Amino acid sequence: MRLQPLLTSSAVIDLGVVLQDLVELCQSPLVLGAPEVGRATLAVSHATAVLSRATTGEEADAEDIQEQVREALARSREAVAAARHCVERSRAARDLALDLTATSIRLRQPRSPITDVPPLLRAWTTRRYATVACPACQRPCVVHYEYRFMEGLAARDLQCPHGACEGRLTYYIPVNASGVSVIVGR
Numbered sequence: 001m002r003l004q005p006l007l008t009s010s011a012v013i014d015l016g017v018v019l020q021d022l023v024e025l026c027q028s029p030l031v032l033g034a035p036e037v038g039r040a041t042l043a044v045s046h047a048t049a050v051l052s053r054a055t056t057g058e059e060a061d062a063e064d065i066q067e068q069v070r071e072a073l074a075r076s077r078e079a080v081a082a083a084r085h086c087v088e089r090s091r092a093a094r095d096l097a098l099d100l101t102a103t104s105i106r107l108r109q110p111r112s113p114i115t116d117v118p119p120l121l122r123a124w125t126t127r128r129y130a131t132v133a134c135p136a137c138q139r140p141c142v143v144h145y146e147y148r149f150m151e152g153l154a155a156r157d158l159q160c161p162h163g164a165c166e167g168r169l170t171y172y173i174p175v176n177a178s179g180v181s182v183i184v185g186r
């Protein structure tokens with residue numbers, strides 16, 4: 001019984017650290033069904049049982065129980081380290097899968113002038129559809145255009161899109177607008 005209290009108190013601290021590691025691992029959804037985590041849980045339970053027997057002081061051979069505590073703790077640490085390694089591998093695999101999914105979604109998107117614009121600029125691109133009546137035939141026309149920065153407005157002279165109508169529309173749109181078109185409205 002001479003050295004036992006000192007050894008078991010450090011073993012309790014060691015077990016507390018191992019147990020804390022195991023609790024942290026078990027908070028990750030990636031551990032579900034991982035056999036390494038099950039093995040680590042069993043090893044830590046075994047170490048707890050051995051340590052509990054050692055601290056009750058009822059064991060006949062104190063030196064033997066201290067050795068068992070050390071061994072159970074060493075196995076717990078190894079098992080928790082293996083479980084942590086397994087969780088880190090799962091996390092890396094999941095991150096890779098997410099990356100691949102994002103890349104494949106990007107690759108499936110059709111390339112067009114608007115998707116070739118850097119994302120930050122694309123976010124600022126504004127599309128407008130404005131319905132106006134042709135001054136000549138009175139039928140509805142839709143003026144479509146895009147712009148990124150409003151640098152001022154200027155009158156545009158546009159052709160009426162309706163069949164034989166020779167009418168001209170005057171419409172104010174941003175000076176730096178692109179993709180300007182007029183289509184038949186409803």
Ligand SMILES: [Zn+2]
Binds near residue numbers: 134139160166
């Ligand atoms: Zn017209």
